Amino acid sequence: MSEWFLSINHWFGDDGLIPLLAQHVGYSAVALLIAIAIAFPIGCYTGHTGKGEALLIGVTNALRSLPSFGLIILLVILLAGYFQSDAAFILPCIIVLVVLALPPIALGVHAGIRSLEPGVHDAAKGIGLTPFQILTQVELPCATPLILSGIRSATLQIVSTATIAAYVSLGGLGRLIIDGRAANDFAQMTAGAILVAVLALLIDIFFSLAVKLSVSRGISRRVKNS
Amino acid sequence: MRFDWLWSQSDKIMSLILWHLYLSVIPILIGLALAIPIGWGINAMPRVKGVVLSVFGLLYTIPSLALFVLLPPLLNTQILDPINVVVALTIYSFALLVRTVCDGLDSVPTDTRQSAFALGYKPIYQFFHVDLPLAVPVIGAGLRVAVVSNVSIVSVAALIGAPQLGSLFTQGFQLQFLTPIIAGIVLCIILAFALDTLVVVATRTLCRWQPKRG
Numbered sequence: 001m002s003e004w005f006l007s008i009n010h011w012f013g014d015d016g017l018i019p020l021l022a023q024h025v026g027y028s029a030v031a032l033l034i035a036i037a038i039a040f041p042i043g044c045y046t047g048h049t050g051k052g053e054a055l056l057i058g059v060t061n062a063l064r065s066l067p068s069f070g071l072i073i074l075l076v077i078l079l080a081g082y083f084q085s086d087a088a089f090i091l092p093c094i095i096v097l098v099v100l101a102l103p104p105i106a107l108g109v110h111a112g113i114r115s116l117e118p119g120v121h122d123a124a125k126g127i128g129l130t131p132f133q134i135l136t137q138v139e140l141p142c143a144t145p146l147i148l149s150g151i152r153s154a155t156l157q158i159v160s161t162a163t164i165a166a167y168v169s170l171g172g173l174g175r176l177i178i179d180g181r182a183a184n185d186f187a188q189m190t191a192g193a194i195l196v197a198v199l200a201l202l203i204d205i206f207f208s209l210a211v212k213l214s215v216s217r218g219i220s221r222r223v224k225n226s
Numbered sequence: 227m228r229f230d231w232l233w234s235q236s237d238k239i240m241s242l243i244l245w246h247l248y249l250s251v252i253p254i255l256i257g258l259a260l261a262i263p264i265g266w267g268i269n270a271m272p273r274v275k276g277v278v279l280s281v282f283g284l285l286y287t288i289p290s291l292a293l294f295v296l297l298p299p300l301l302n303t304q305i306l307d308p309i310n311v312v313v314a315l316t317i318y319s320f321a322l323l324v325r326t327v328c329d330g331l332d333s334v335p336t337d338t339r340q341s342a343f344a345l346g347y348k349p350i351y352q353f354f355h356v357d358l359p360l361a362v363p364v365i366g367a368g369l370r371v372a373v374v375s376n377v378s379i380v381s382v383a384a385l386i387g388a389p390q391l392g393s394l395f396t397q398g399f400q401l402q403f404l405t406p407i408i409a410g411i412v413l414c415i416i417l418a419f420a421l422d423t424l425v426v427v428a429t430r431t432l433c434r435w436q437p438k439r440g
Contacts, residue, residue, distance in 0.1 A: 061374070064374050065374045065377065065378060065414070065415050065419065065422070066378065066411070066414075066415065067377075067378045067381040067395075067411055067414040067415075068378065068382075069381050069382050069385075069392055070392070070394075070407060070410050070411040071411065073395045073396075073398060073399045073407055074404070074407050076399070077398070077402060077404060077407065078404075156287050156289075159289060160290060160291070163289050163291045164382055164385065167385055174291065177291055177292070177295055177385075181295075181305075181385070181386065186299075190295060190299065192292075192295070193291070193292040193293075193295035194292075194296065196289050196291070197288045197293075197296065200287045200288060200289055203287075204284065204287045
């Protein structure tokens with residue numbers, strides 16, 4: 001196993017680790033940014049107004065039962081005719097990744113805002129903040145831990161599903177596993193699996209640090225009020 | 227949709243459904259059987275609880291395809307052996323349920339525990355007759371999440387060759403044929419919905435003590 005990692009060609013070659021890692025992170029980041037751009041405002045709206053909560057939770061549960069692997073293959077076959085070259089599989093994959101990431105992000109923002117104590121909300125209103133100021137200056141800062149936890153689940157879901165998408169020829173670390181399986185190259189498969197697992201763990205650690213660093217000191221409950 | 231094709235394949239699809247059911251339900255049962263005593267143990271040790279739960283949480287972050295590939299060398303099994311899928315999903319179910327069991331036990335009011343203690347319940351007797359029954363609503367909610375996500379994750383196992391509804395996806399992709407893919411997705415959703423309903427009904431049956439809402 002260690003021999004596989006020692007070969008320089010496995011690192012920097014055309015299908016080496018570094019280019020595959022860059023592709024994996026690249027596709028995941030694009031999908032995540034699109035998902036945040038769509039889901040964040042939705043979560044703000046339902047959280048701030050309290051409308052559409054049942055719908056949001058219903059859609060989230062329904063999406064959880066949807067087999068992501070089947071969805072990718074379905075979209076690739078359906079859209080293949082409309083696009084030339086690589087877009088024929090990249091676009092369906094990105095769509096599926098975005099769709100899977102929407103519910104955890106929207107629900108995280110929503111739950112974060114909803115978990116605010118009513119007294120805090122009333123106090124903010126009482127000192128004359130406009131609804132928009134309440135959202136940006138009170139609700140969102142207090143909701144940061146749950147928002148980040150939603151984005152964390154979404155990111156892990158995206159990275160995990162992007163691995164599977166290698167089956168429909170999307171680039172990324174999943175290539176090592178799928179191509180290794182096809183060629184019965186167990187060293188390559190194992191290397192791919194280890195790297196994907198390490199990538200997921202690093203993302204997880206990154207988010208737990210981000211939560212610690214980004215949460216306002218006053219509401220972190222780690223600083224004693226004196 | 228080519229229903230004649232589905233009809234001609236009905237025997238094979240039936241066996242895929244049964245495999246899918248087996249691969250998603252057995253891990254839940256093993257995971258729950260492990261999570262209840264371990265959750266109880268962790269809950270009794272508040273100091274290490276946070277650390278142990280985050281370590282179990284890390285297990286859940288490992289992408290499914292990676293876990294399916296990493297298990298055979300660790301377990302000394304063949305890559306095609308369905309036991310890998312069972313073990314992988316047991317790990318996920320356990321990681322999810324152990325936290326749920328802890329949350330459930332935390333949801334039991336302190337007054338209730340103290341009353342049970344004052345009435346002279348021995349710890350094990352109290353756990354099975356007071357704490358665990360009262361934790362059922364929370365554990366049931368976690369079980370629903372675990373069941374539904376298991377049904378979805380099992381289909382990924384088609385990539386390493388284990389037989390289940392995901393095989394319809396790979397088959398459809400190789401043949402560039404939509405019917406098996408749509409059938410596979412629909413059957414996965416039906417299966418998830420059926421198992422989810424089963425958990426809801428079972429939870430309600432075990433929670434007759436709860437006051438009726440409304």
